[in-house]
Amino acid sequence: MELIIEPPKMVLYVCLGLILVILASMLLKRGGGRKKILSLMITLVVMTVVLTLLYRRTTLTVDSRGIQSTVYGKITFDWQEVQEASYIKDFTSSDYGLKTKLNGVGVPGLQAGRYLLKNGSKARVIVQDQKDALLFVLPDDLILLAPQELEALTAEVEKYITLRGAGE
Numbered sequence: 001m002e003l004i005i006e007p008p009k010m011v012l013y014v015c016l017g018l019i020l021v022i023l024a025s026m027l028l029k030r031g032g033g034r035k036k037i038l039s040l041m042i043t044l045v046v047m048t049v050v051l052t053l054l055y056r057r058t059t060l061t062v063d064s065r066g067i068q069s070t071v072y073g074k075i076t077f078d079w080q081e082v083q084e085a086s087y088i089k090d091f092t093s094s095d096y097g098l099k100t101k102l103n104g105v106g107v108p109g110l111q112a113g114r115y116l117l118k119n120g121s122k123a124r125v126i127v128q129d130q131k132d133a134l135l136f137v138l139p140d141d142l143i144l145l146a147p148q149e150l151e152a153l154t155a156e157v158e159k160y161i162t163l164r165g166a167g168e
Helices: 008-027 033-054 150-155
Strands: 002-005 058-062 066-069 074-080 084-088 099-109 110-117 122-127 133-138 141-146
Touching: 008 033, 058 150, 099 122, 110 141, 133 150, 141 150
Parallel strands: 122 141
Antiparallel strands: 002 058, 058 066, 066 074, 084 133, 099 110, 110 122, 133 141
């Protein structure tokens, strides 16, 4: 099973807003026709690179071997590595809620990367606008997954391992 994680629209809006602000400031500034065009070209190239890096679809794949993702941090693990797997209801108000971003992406609609949790543990996360989550405890890592399609992810994961707290 492959889940598509759409990029958050906020990244697109911020980049487009920056382009409009820069364009407006260049039009309002007097003189320097060639410099204005060069500045605009540089801005467009930089924004194209930023959008290419940040505004792309990523995937979360679940199969008989385990879970793999292409989102920031590239979460990959095999089912044999999982020491414990849990379905956490309303993780945002539990000890597993996100406290501080250590490394990764944190924009409205998507948090991905390494985060410090409220309980003091560090975890690799993929969280979209979702209250519930799946937590996987590995020998040297915690993985917290809360994509939009959590129900489909949960059903697929339960084909391969038992989740504590599922169905409660």
